[in-house]
Amino acid sequence: MYWQQEKECMSRADLEQLQLERLQSTLYRVGTHVPFYRQKFREMKLDFDSFNSLADIHKLPFTMKQDLRENYPYGMFAVPLREVVRIHSSSGTTGMATVVGYTRNDIKNWADLVARILTAAGLTADDVIQIAFGYGLFTGGFGLHYGAERLGASVIPISSGNTKRQIQIMQDFKTTALVCTPSYALNIADVMLDMGINPSGLSLKFGLFGAEPWSEAMRREINEKLGIQSTDNYGLSEVMGPGVAGECQECNGLHINEDHFLVEVLNPETLEPVQPGEIGELVITTLTKEAFPVIRYRTRDLTRLLPEPCPCGRTFTRMHRILGRTDDMLIIKGVNVFPTQIESVLFDIDGTAPHYQIIVERENHQDRATVLVEVKESYLFDQMKKQSALIETIKSRLASELGIGVAVKLVEEKTLERFEGKAQRVIDKRKI
Structure with missing residues (x-):
């Protein structure tokens, strides 16, 4: 049409x-x-x-x-x-x-x-x-x-x-x-x-x-x-x-x-x-x-x-x-990173909910990125082995996509803020 x-x-x-x-x-x-x-x-x-x-x-x-x-x-x-x-x-x-x-x-x-x-x-x-x-x-x-x-x-x-x-x-x-x-x-x-x-x-x-x-x-x-x-x-x-x-x-x-x-x-x-x-x-x-x-x-x-x-x-x-x-581009450990790269990985992993946040900090002059990922209830309260496997899967796929390692933390569903307008996915504490 x-x-x-x-x-x-x-x-x-x-x-x-x-x-x-x-x-x-x-x-x-x-x-x-x-x-x-x-x-x-x-x-x-x-x-x-x-x-x-x-x-x-x-x-x-x-x-x-x-x-x-x-x-x-x-x-x-x-x-x-x-x-x-x-x-x-x-x-x-x-x-x-x-x-x-x-x-x-x-x-x-x-x-x-x-x-x-x-x-x-x-x-x-x-x-x-x-x-x-x-x-x-x-x-x-x-x-x-x-x-x-x-x-x-x-x-x-x-x-x-x-x-x-x-x-x-x-x-x-x-x-x-x-x-x-x-x-x-x-x-x-x-x-x-x-x-x-x-x-x-x-x-x-x-x-x-x-x-x-x-x-x-x-x-x-x-x-x-x-x-x-x-x-x-x-x-x-x-x-x-x-x-x-x-x-x-x-x-x-x-x-x-x-x-x-x-x-x-x-x-x-x-x-x-x-x-x-x-x-x-x-x-x-x-x-x-x-x-x-x-x-x-x-x-x-x-x-x-x-x-x-x-x-x-x-x-x-x-x-x-x-x-x-x-x-909006993040430079972490000298590598250009976009939130959409992280999003594309997380949305394709079973067990994750479609909500995430990226926290970037600087410790001892080194950049450190942590990705908070909401996960479905069955994963969060399941046995530790299953949680660990999910974290390793996320870390591995993010490392492959981004070219750098990032930390991953699983959180309960509805923990992260929801947005009615543009989503604010990144908290860059290096600038605070």
Whole structure:
């Protein structure tokens, strides 16, 4: 199924011509109306009027989150405030918030792009979509809400939290699609079990999850527990919100909406393009944003591009699910470690529950990592030999995956914190 088939299946030549024309328009917009970019272009002696090839993208300056913060609140807007109909911002938990604006046309495009992703995931106007992302300055809830309404579906804007009420609403309103973080979907599944509710008795068929990295093993766990087909979607507030990319029902990579976003994958150290299929940092240039266009925005998200054609027929390039962030990556004993690597191992070991936490400490100038793993009751209270065997299995598989040894501690189910939004898997005591 397609939402805008003629756009989603356009030829590569037509797409690249459209991207070039839209990039030229965007460069004119920011060079004329955004002092930050005007100054950057002047310093780099760039003439945006003479930009005539996508291959010249490397000549353009990068935009960093710090640049957005330093121009708080409206310094990066490319239109007068009277043309801005919506303002969102990041939480600002690690610094000053980043503020983004939307014109009426930006909102229209946003709705269409999310409708594309919902359609690719199998949803139609007949679905009842329960959005358990937060509403407010965060873009997640509103962006998916717009797309669902544009699709013609029935939207339940329940927001996040109050898990038992979420489940009650699913039962009463006959929810067919759940939209939230994957970690919250697991939490909902666990609470259902505690309440004695069998998901097979619900109308739930689809899960659309995003806003945090998650593994294929976690997808299998969610699908099995809730009896649904789950797909990944990607977006970030700085370039729009949800709607940048999403999986089709093939579940093999996220189709990037390339008619609205020009993407690069670069080595985060050298800032040079990686080889095809190699992992690097995702860098995004917006092509149609009016209020808040950004040039070569460094997302800090790590992924790789999948150039092979998709059986679904869409011609937009796919990207692998987000593997982690450059600023979330742990360096333990000189080795790069991502929480999703640990997750993918734990979810495939019998006896473990799908909840874990990583604690990193420094003792005598040496890094030490301990993985706390919830285990099923039968293992925790079984004979010591069985516990020891499980610990050794986990340690062995983690060592094979990570290339370093880590300590493993088994804990009872429901010991570790549950999350209604993005999961906080790591406690790095080296920074405390």
